[in-house]
Amino acid sequence: MIRGVYAITPDIVDTALLCTLVEAAIRGGANLVQYRNKLANHALQVQQARALLPICRQHHVPLIINDSIKLCLVLNADGVHLGADDGDLVAARARLGANKILGVSCYNRIELAQNGQQAGADYVAFGACFPSSTKPHAPVANLDLFKQAQLLHIPSVAIGGITLEKAPLAISAGANAIAVINAIFNVDDVESTTQQFSQLFRS
Numbered sequence: 001m002i003r004g005v006y007a008i009t010p011d012i013v014d015t016a017l018l019c020t021l022v023e024a025a026i027r028g029g030a031n032l033v034q035y036r037n038k039l040a041n042h043a044l045q046v047q048q049a050r051a052l053l054p055i056c057r058q059h060h061v062p063l064i065i066n067d068s069i070k071l072c073l074v075l076n077a078d079g080v081h082l083g084a085d086d087g088d089l090v091a092a093r094a095r096l097g098a099n100k101i102l103g104v105s106c107y108n109r110i111e112l113a114q115n116g117q118q119a120g121a122d123y124v125a126f127g128a129c130f131p132s133s134t135k136p137h138a139p140v141a142n143l144d145l146f147k148q149a150q151l152l153h154i155p156s157v158a159i160g161g162i163t164l165e166k167a168p169l170a171i172s173a174g175a176n177a178i179a180v181i182n183a184i185f186n187v188d189d190v191e192s193t194t195q196q197f198s199q200l201f202r203s
Contacts, residue, residue, distance in 0.1 A: 001062065002101075002123040002155040004031040005197045006179040008066075010186065011039040015048050021185050022052055026059045028194025030184075032177070034081055036066035049075055062101055069095050079103065079122070084112060089119035103157070108141040110148045117152050124149065125179060128160025129170050134181055135160065146174035164193075167200055 007030040012018055022033055033056055035049045049065060053075055056063040062078035065071050069092055072080040079101025082092060093102055104121045106112035113124040126145045128138040138160055149156040158170035159179035167178050180197060187193045 002032065002103075002157065003176050004178075004201050005029055005184075005194055006032045006034065006157055006177045007184055007194065008034045008036050008159075008179050008181045009048075009052075010181055011037050013040065013044060015044075015051050018048055019051050019055055021190050023055050023059075024190035025184055025194045026055070026061050028184075028191040029198030030061065030194055032062050032064060034064040034066055034179070035077075036081075036181075045071060046074075049077065053077060064101060064103060072096070072100065081105070081125070089116060089121060093120035105159075108139045108145065110145055113145075113149055113152060113156070117154050121154060123155045123157055123177070124152070125157040125159050126175075127158060127179070129158045130161030130163070130166050132160040143169060143173035146170065150174050164196055164200075167197060171200055 007025040009018060035052055037045060037048060049071060053063050064079045064081050065077050066081050067086055069080050081103040083105045089104060096102055101122045102120060103123045103125060104116040106124045106126055116124050126141040128135055129141050132138055146156050155176035157177045157179050158175035162178045162180045163183045170178055184190060184194050
């Protein structure tokens, strides 16, 4: 399930526009969607995630909630993605139960990925793989991490500065999925661009 294009939502307040963009990404081949809006207050986050959930369900694409186990459970979304400072992963798995997806940011540290797997994570994410405008001060994750992660029993996701030109480098290094924000959503044709990313996994 954790493979291919992993679309992460941009920080926009227009819920209708957000839904339009996400549906276009799904039509283009996004296999997962993560709702992430660092600029939204709690009420807007609830509104937007609630609006996205039926779209994702209609297309059989999991909706992952960034950072908030509570919001995931309230909406009965498909899972949650947590950073290193977002709480204990064993406790998170216990709250989510066995059937929800748990993803974890591991930055540039393979030991965080190993700990995540032991705690019950379903996938690990390394990044920033390339310079990123979303997180310009993020630690650089060497692509060799994806080769090391192949010793794990869960998929690995590349994030940070993923573009059509750089995505093949991460995929060739062993990333099972690529998480993309700006290179998908900050373009004129979201569906066509997502399709181009998706085709990288077929070549």
